[in-house]
Amino acid sequence: MAEKDSRPLRAGVDQCVRIVQSQWTKPPRAAVILGTGFGGLTSHINIEATFPYSALPSFQHPTAVAHRGQLVCGELAGVPIIALQGRVHYYEQFSFAQITHPVHVAAALGCELLIVSNASGGLNPRYRSGDIMVLEDHIDLMGSRNAFTASERSAPVRWRQPHFYDAELATMAISVGRRENFVCHRGVYVAVTGPNYETRAEYRFLRCIGGDVVGMSTVPEVIAAAEAGMRVLALSAVTNVAKPDAPDAVDAMEVVDVAEHAEPKLRAIAMEVVRHI
Amino acid sequence: MLELYGQVEEAVAAIKAKWDKTPRAGIILGTGLGGMVDEIREEASLGYEEIPNFPKSTAVSHRGRLVCGTLNGLPVMAMEGRFHMYEGYPLKQITLPVRVMRAMGAELLLVSNACGGLNPYFRNGDLVVIEDHINLMGDNPLIGINDDRLGPRFPDMCEPYDRKLIDKALEIARKEDIVAHQGVFVAVAGPNLETRAEYRFLRTIGADMVGMSTVPEVIVAVHCGMRVVGFSIVTDMCLPDALEPADVSKIIATANAAEPKLRTLVRGVLAAENV
DSSP states (O other): OOOOOOSOOHHHHHHHHHHHHHHOOSOOSEEEEEOTTOGGGGGGSEEEEEEEGGGSTTOOOOOSTTOOOEEEEEEETTEEEEEEEOOOOGGGTOOHHHHHHHHHHHHHTTOOEEEEEEEEEEOSTTOOTTOEEEEEEEEEOSOHHHHOOGGGOSSOOOOOOSOSSOHHHHHHHHHHHHHHTOOEEEEEEEEOOOSSOOOHHHHHHHHHTTOSEEESSSHHHHHHHHHTTOEEEEEEEEEEEOOTTSOOOOOHHHHHHHHHHTHHHHHHHHHHHHHHO | OTTHHHHHHHHHHHHHTTOOOOOSEEEEEOTTOGGGGGGSEEEEEEEGGGSTTOOOOOSTTOOOEEEEEEETTEEEEEEESOOOGGGTOOHHHHTHHHHHHHHHTOOEEEEEEEEEEOSTTOOTTOEEEEEEEEEOSSOOTTOSSOOTTTOOSSOOOSOOSOHHHHHHHHHHHHHTTOOEEEEEEEEOOOSSOOOHHHHHHHHHTTOSEEESSSHHHHHHHHHTTOEEEEEEEEEEEOOGGGOOOOOHHHHHHHHHHHHHHHHHHHHHHHHHHOO
């Protein structure tokens, strides 16, 4: 089990807000968490300030492949946003408080929308490598819900709605897929701890309980955002589709490569959604 | 995980001081395979307390020593007594002996356990060659910053159990007229046995047998690049609609009765390695 950091992170959130606002005074409308392969979005942001995670209290430095660690502030499609380039994961032995800290900072800065992306393994046999899936719901097999304790909360809970994922934004994302002519599904994300990829028996299990894709991130951040009253749009780049009856090894570098090829699709959705808020 | 490399080196140094051969296989003797140790021509034996960073075992019917020697001429290291998550050990500690076996040179891990049968075609005392697993322990021994000297960040798990060794074991079983199935093993933390509803759940998700061990060791073996073969003895049938209270002494008796059959498979699989 990951060690829990029970220190109240509230002070860290306030300090981060002060540091960001000392250099960048625009009120951000949205925060974007750039998962595996989505880092390239930053080249489409009109960057006005950047902060390495090391300069921000309680931010943790990512150890995963293809994850940098910096907060980027600027405008995307003319809208002030912040982008979190690189995230930390439960499999790196970070606590849920540490994983969700950047989301609490985003909420405290005034972001009303969280766009979060990840790379995932496809369970649904109709999915293909390179497809995008808009999260309609999730199954938390990572234990995230249990891991949030009152002492770890850095902000009061402000549930906005009973759904984690904003249906209107999801529909908008799907329509971008039609317009731009790429395959964009609506489906269920199963979160597991990792770090190993699943066995064939585990793929069958996750498919049988209703999962469309499986990954090792996103759910903690989504729960934190929903608790803070933010609207959430979560996008998954399907990097490989599990075929438990004809197994094939998963290669981490191939995952990163496919996710990077999916980047223009994620970008098109993110820009459209940001434009509309 | 960055502390593990040094811990493994310390343990290896302590073992090499008593036995410096290169083992071909590491063996974890689970419930009902403890007697296998009698077949090892023992060249050195270390109590777990003598090996740096090894935890101490507490479970019923498990002793705690590492036996080094040859089994039908094949150099092996065998763990007599294993560690379980339900005893409160962190998975990294439970699986350290596997990394030590690998660092000593073993390329094959052979594991055994006693399990509950979920597949209704199974019978008490049957053997199952583990074909695949589901990890429902709620934890993973690889969580932490990865040390690339030990293995990859995201190990693939599409074939954790060596297909050739599964087929070899089944072939030996046919020749020797031993009932041996292949099946999916689901690992839970325990220590309570499952409720009827949980048995139905585990069967529904595709498991043939359930137990409280083995999967952490196998994940680590795959992480460090070992081939794996695993055996379960069905010691108690978990049929939710005709469930009888579990009796630990009966479970151990069933395991002991099945032991000669399991020994035959283990001997055969290891003999195939010795060419």
